[in-house]
Amino acid sequence: MARFIFITGGVVxxxxKGLMAASLAALLQARGxxxxxxxxxxxxNVDPGTMSPYQHGEVYVTDDGAETDLDLGHYERFTGVPGRQSDNVTSGRIYSDILAKERRGDFLGATVQVIPHVTDAIKNFAMSDVDxxxxxxxxxxxxxxxxxxxxxxxxxxxxxxxxxxxNVSFVHVTLVPYIAAAGELKTKPTQHSVRELTSLGIQPDILVCRCEQPLPQDERNKIALFCNVRKEAVIPALDAKSIYEVPLNYHDEGLDREVLRSFGIAPRHAPDLSRWLDIAExxxxxEGEVTIGIVxxxxxxxxxxxSLHEALVHGGIANRVKVNIRWLDSELFEGERPDxxxxxPLHAVLVPGGFxxxxxxxxxxxxxxxxxxxxPFFGICLGMQMACIxxxxxxxxVKTASTTEFGETAEPVVGLITEWMTEAGIEKREAGGNLGGTMRLGAYPARLLSGSRVAEIYGGQSSISERHRHRYEVNGHxxxxxEKDGLIFSGESPDGLLPEIVERPDHPWFIGVQFHPELKSKPxxxxPLFSSFIAAALKQSRLV
Incomplete structure (x- = not known):
């Protein structure tokens, strides 16, 4: 039977929590x-798909087309386990499913309540597909x-x-703030947070304490005493230079050992942390550095x-270089005097997706x-579309070339996709339909042009599978x-109808992709596209 680790957070x-969960999972993997x-x-919200990035950050997409919380990106990057629809659920999705059942009469006249109907749905979600x-x-x-x-x-x-x-362990992540004026770490917020949690019927087994300063043993003892946990189960979590050092830091503080102890498991051997030691090194x-501009x-x-930021870091890891990122608002380059x-000074330019x-x-x-x-230029999703325009x-x-996403145009180089082929058959959408969950989402195959740069980057493969999240496509017409002007369609959908990749063979490195390769990159x-892009930026840095 699977054992469950529930991770909660308090104070702020x-x-x-997501990074801690990912790091703990990586440590458990390292133990086999x-x-x-x-x-x-x-x-x-049923999912974050219709939420502004300023509200929620990135929308992470899984192979099976789920639009999920960005923490699922951390989970995949640290464990390599592909996320799926069943790995992220919201109150909106739970209530939506329950109310649909109520309308069908599935509850046989019963009063539908938070307890037991909502809580049962949450438990069913947690326990599904865990055998x-x-x-x-x-x-x-x-x-x-x-x-x-x-x-x-x-x-x-x-x-x-x-x-x-x-079969259950509760891990509570909380804050131990440093008050500069007093020169002290304060444990009271953690005490109050744990008190709030215990008032709801949950006694944490392990406390992970975020702090900016080292947590002295006296404070750890105090937290353990007032929060009713073992001293060894108070785990400090200081800021790290890189998120990829976090698993090593947590191991050094004994997090994985204490989690196993909470289940009564005696570690059989030390974890194999060679992967993380190599990444940290x-x-x-x-052995160098490059500067990438994200416009x-x-x-x-x-x-x-x-995910884009992390994928660039991964490209740096592959090339043993530090990647400096300059975040540039695209509006800087508009108007009568574009900046x-x-x-x-950039060694490469990347234009990401957007709406x-x-x-x-x-x-x-x-x-x-x-x-x-x-x-060197890398265009992703909208970035590829803008490269075509x-x-x-x-x-x-063709001065009037544009996209129908921005309004009517005489030359729709990019237009709304209304139907496409999936493994289950033809998928259709209407221009005036719902926005949530109606894009081309998840993993789709693409065939690569033999002899092209992308075919070489992908190791000579003739076909690939990448994750998509978009509503508009480059018009194949x-x-x-x-292509007459040098922009080659080097990747297309298997039926040849949807452009997936464009490139310029006469350019040192100019590639646009309709999909989101950053979603599958791991440290x-x-x-391979990010490894090659950073290699091209490194070559450019030696020319300037």
């Missing part, structure tokens, strides 16, 4: 256990005391009684590009700069015009 948000991580989100696992880690979003998270707290309290205390001792519209909220000078017309002209101007100056305008001379398995 953004304490790093099979793990899976799940996320409970208390908000009422082949050793540990299931479940992170509860938000902080203890939030009204919206109460059903989840109640559900995991019930679940411990149902599966047995020996490469990050700590780079986007959400640069004021870097969590909007979380192109900000692009001059809406704001900043689009700035992206096109940045792409033109990269093309004309022979600076840039080519049509400035090489083919413009293929001949674009121990960097995505």
């Amino acid at each position: 948000s953004s304490l790093g 256990y099979k793990v899976r991580i799940r996320k409970f989100d208390p908000y009422l 082949d696992l050793d540990f299931v880690l479940c992170e509860i979003g938000g902080t203890v005391g939030d009204i919206e998270s109460l059903p989840f707290i109640e559900a995991i309290r019930q679940l411990r009684n149902e599966v047995g205390e020996e 490469r990050i700590e001792h780079p 986007g519209k959400y640069t004021g909220m870097q969590d909007a590009y979380k 192109i000078d900000q692009l001059e 809406g017309s704001r900043g689009s002209e700035g992206k096109i101007n940045a792409i033109r700069f990269a093309r004309e100056r022979k600076v 840039e080519g049509m305008r400035h090489l083919a001379g 413009y293929k001949d015009v674009l 121990f398995d960097p995505h």
Whole structure:
């Protein structure tokens, strides 16, 4: 039977519950256990797909097409276990399913209530598809005391009684703030947070204490005494230079050992941490550095590009270089006097995905700069679409080239995709339909042009599978015009109808992809496109 580890947080948000869960799962993997991580989100959206990046950060997409919390990206990057639809659930999804059942009459006239119907649904989610696992880690979003998270707290309290205390461990992440004026770490917020949690029926087994200063043994003893846990189960969590050092830090503090002890498991051997030691060594001792400019519209909220940032770091790890990122609002490059000078010192330019017309002209101007100056360029999703529009305008001379996403246009180089082929058959969408969950989502295959740069980057493969999240596609009718001016369609859907990859063979490195390769990159398995992109940036750095 799978054992469950429930992770809660207190005092404030953004304490790093997701990163702690991912690190703990990686440590358990290193000890030979099979793990899976799940996320409970208390908000009422069915999924984060329609939420602004400024509200929620990145929307992470799984192979099976789930739009999920960005923490699932951490889970995959640290464990290599692909996420799926069943690994992220929200209050909105649970209530939506329950109300649909109520309308059908599935409850046979019963009064539908939070207890037992909502809590039962949460427990069913936690316990589904776990037969082949050793540990299931479940992170509860938000902080203890939030009204919206109460059903989840109640559900995991019930679940411990149902599966047995020996099969459940509670880990509570909390804050030990440093008060500079007093020169002291304060344990009272942690005490109050644990008191709040115990008032809801849950006594934590392990406390993970985020702090900016080392946590002295006296304070650890005090926390243990007032919070009713063992001294060894008070785990300090200090800031790290890199998130990929966090598993090593937690191991040094005994987190994985204490989790196993809470289940009555005596460790059979030390974990194999060679993977993480190698990654940490490469990050700590780079042999060079490059500067990448990300020209986007959400640069004021870097969590909007979380997987992208990490994939660039992974490309640096692969090349043993430090990657410096300059976040550039695309609107800087618009108007009568675009600030192109900000692009001059860059070793490469990346234009990421996004929605809406704001900043689009700035992206096109940045792409033109990269093309004309022979600076490595990587366009992802909307970035690829803007690269096609840039080519049509400035090489083919079609000044009205645009996308129907921004309004009616005489030359729709990019247009709304209304149907596409999936393994289950033809998928259709309507222009005026719902926005949630209606994009082209998840993993789709693409065939590569033999002899192309991307085919070489992918190790000579003739076909690949990558994750998508978009509603608009490059119009294949413009293929001949674009290829005449040097933008080659080097990747297409298996039926040849949807462009997937474009590249310029006459450029040092100019590639655009319709999919999101950053979603599959890992520190121990960097995505080949990002490894190649950083290698091209390193070569560029030696020319300037």
